[in-house]
Amino acid sequence: MKAYVVEKINDKFISGIKEVDIPTITNDEVLIKTTYSSLNFKDALSSTGNKGVSRNFPHITGIDLAGIIEESKSKLFKKGDEVIVTGYDLGMNTNGGHSQFVKVKDTWIIKKPKNLSLKESMSYGTAGLTASLSVNELIKNDIKKEDGDILVTGATGGVGSIAIAILAKLGFNVIAISAKEDKIPYLKSLGAKEVILRSDFDTMNKKPLNKERFAGLIDTVGGNILNEALKSIKYNGVATCCGLVSSYELHTNVFPFILRGIRLIGIDSVEAKLEKKDLMWNKISNEFKIKSLDKLTKQICLDEIQEIYEQMLLGKVSARYIIKF
Ligand SMILES: NC(=O)c1ccc[n+]([C@@H]2O[C@H](COP(=O)([O-])OP(=O)(O)OC[C@H]3O[C@@H](n4cnc5c(N)ncnc54)[C@H](OP(=O)(O)O)[C@@H]3O)[C@@H](O)[C@H]2O)c1
Numbered sequence: 001m002k003a004y005v006v007e008k009i010n011d012k013f014i015s016g017i018k019e020v021d022i023p024t025i026t027n028d029e030v031l032i033k034t035t036y037s038s039l040n041f042k043d044a045l046s047s048t049g050n051k052g053v054s055r056n057f058p059h060i061t062g063i064d065l066a067g068i069i070e071e072s073k074s075k076l077f078k079k080g081d082e083v084i085v086t087g088y089d090l091g092m093n094t095n096g097g098h099s100q101f102v103k104v105k106d107t108w109i110i111k112k113p114k115n116l117s118l119k120e121s122m123s124y125g126t127a128g129l130t131a132s133l134s135v136n137e138l139i140k141n142d143i144k145k146e147d148g149d150i151l152v153t154g155a156t157g158g159v160g161s162i163a164i165a166i167l168a169k170l171g172f173n174v175i176a177i178s179a180k181e182d183k184i185p186y187l188k189s190l191g192a193k194e195v196i197l198r199s200d201f202d203t204m205n206k207k208p209l210n211k212e213r214f215a216g217l218i219d220t221v222g223g224n225i226l227n228e229a230l231k232s233i234k235y236n237g238v239a240t241c242c243g244l245v246s247s248y249e250l251h252t253n254v255f256p257f258i259l260r261g262i263r264l265i266g267i268d269s270v271e272a273k274l275e276k277k278d279l280m281w282n283k284i285s286n287e288f289k290i291k292s293l294d295k296l297t298k299q300i301c302l303d304e305i306q307e308i309y310e311q312m313l314l315g316k317v318s319a320r321y322i323i324k325f
Contacts (some may be wrong), residue, residue, distance in 0.1 A: 003099035006047050006306050008057040013049035017302055020060075021093070023103035031071040032083060032104055035118045037062045037097035038125035039305065039321040040158065041245065044312040046091060047305075056093045058125030061305075063090055063270075064126045067325075075105035077166040083110040084281060086126045087270035098305060100325055104194030110278050113285035122322045123297040124284055127158030130269040132280045132288050134159070134218045134240040135166050137265045141238045145171045147215035151229055153177045153197065154220035154245055155187050156318035163218045165190045165290040174207075174212070177201050177225065183318050190292050199229060202246075207257045234260045242267035245315060299324050 001022050006015040015286075025031050043061045046053040054061075064086040069077050077083065088108045090096050095103070112121055124132075138150065150167050154160040155176035167174045169190020173266050176187045179198040202225050210232040217239035221227045223246035230252055232238055241264060256262045269277075297320045300308065311317045 001100035002302060003060045003095070004062070004302055005051065006057060006059045006061060008049060008109070013047070013057075015047050015130070015306065020099075021088035022101045022165065025071060025073050025103050027073050027095070028106050030069050030074050030077050030109065031101055031104055032065065032067040032085070032102050033070040034067040034097055034100055034102055036067070036122035036325065037323045038122045038124050038127070039067045039308050039312065040064070040322070041243070041312055042311040043091060043096070043098070048307050048313070059093070060099045061091055062097030062099065063087060063092070064122065065090070066103060066112065066121045067102070069291055070101065073170050076106045079178055082118060084110045084112050084121045086110075086129055086277065087272070090127070098302065098323065099251070106126070107274065110225075110274065110281055113282050115256045115285040116281070116288070119322070119324075120293060121281070123246045123293045124157070124162060125213075125320065126269055127320060128162045128240050128284060129277065129280055130159045130267060131166060131218070132284055133267050133269055133272070134163055134242060135170070135288065136280065136283065137267065138216045138218070138238050141263060141265070143198070143216045143238050147237075148234060149164070149173045149174050149193075150216040150218065151175050151177065151214040152192070152218045152220075153229065154226050154243065154272065155192065155240075157185050157220055157245070158219045158320045159242060159271035161187070161190055161296045161320070162290070163220075164192050165292045165296070166288045168174050168220075169288070169290050179250035181320060187213060188234065191294065199224070201225060207231070219243070223249060226250055227252045230262065230264065233260065235262075235304075236262045237262045239264045240267050242269075254307050296320055299321055305315050
């Protein structure tokens with residue numbers, strides 16, 4: 001079978017498509033014939049040998065996949081089931097979805113909801129699952145559309161763009177932060193009411209608090225942008241944080257928390273319990289289902305991965321990329 005393999009040769013990481021053996025499965029495992037996979041920031045990091053993601057090489061990237069069960073040694077799944085896998089160790093130190101066939105533990109697998117195609121499920125992929133978990137936390141913590149604007153950072157990224165579209169579908173007034181001035185019309189077409197340029201927001205501002213401006217925040221970038229956003233959240237507002245493309249560091253102060261009672265909630269789509277993922281995929285196929293999915297997704301083949309990884313690491317992508325097998 002064909003797979004996108006990262007190898008460590010003389011301390012250098014070299015990646016590309018290779019012919020490898022189809023894996024054999026043991027008890028409680030299934031062999032999935034991949035129909036679609038997607039490209040995520042973490043895959044791009046893994047392809048460079050980033051130790052925070054992958055330590056075992058040779059390695060096949062791909063932290064998510066949708067496909068059909070080809071062979072099963074599981075009591076939970078049978079040949080022909082349509083399934084989705086995201087997170088856990090897939091694509092980290094376990095060979096991932098950028099491969100024609102993938103061996104997966106049955107405790108990592110979600111049955112695809114009826115109201116969602118395999119292609120749609122990977123158009124959302126890990127990014128869409130993370131965006132949904134983030135939106136869900138705002139709602140669960142009582143943020144309503146009447147409360148005011150929701151700020152989304154890293155707006156043209158996978159998580160950011162899907163979060164914008166879901167929030168807009170639910171009637172929220174969304175403000176996006178992006179570095180890409182030429183993508184303002186695109187972000188507005190997804191549902192953003194206003195776009196703030198990243199350079200205008202990511203400033204060194206020594207004030208401990210900014211004017212109260214946003215009822216909620218979905219942050220995908222971390223660092224100073226998250227700090228500035230936290231200082232701008234209204235009384236009793238809620239912020240979620242899931243990513244680190246700007247920085248994994250967060251230097252802030254306690255005033256937004258102790259004077260405005262704001263809450264900062266961490267989002268993890270990787271190790272989330274299977275029941276939570278299942279609930280979220282059902283929401284994705286119903287109330288969180290967006291019409292703009294085609295607009296924000298580009299379909300590529302396995303041999304185009306390398307080029308997109310490079311763009312991703314430079315922060316230049318502005319779409320979800322799905323791989324069709
Ligand atoms: N916690 C979880 O479970 C989970 C799951 C999925 C992803 N993540 C993390 O969430 C983050 C976003 O993921 P993604 O898939 O949306 O990534 P992505 O598609 O690569 O998009 C990231 C976006 O962030 C912005 N950006 C890039 N470099 C930046 C910088 N130096 N400073 C500020 N903004 C920058 C860009 O948008 P603009 O040009 O529009 O600003 C870019 O399109 C990543 O860190 C990823 O690892 C976490």
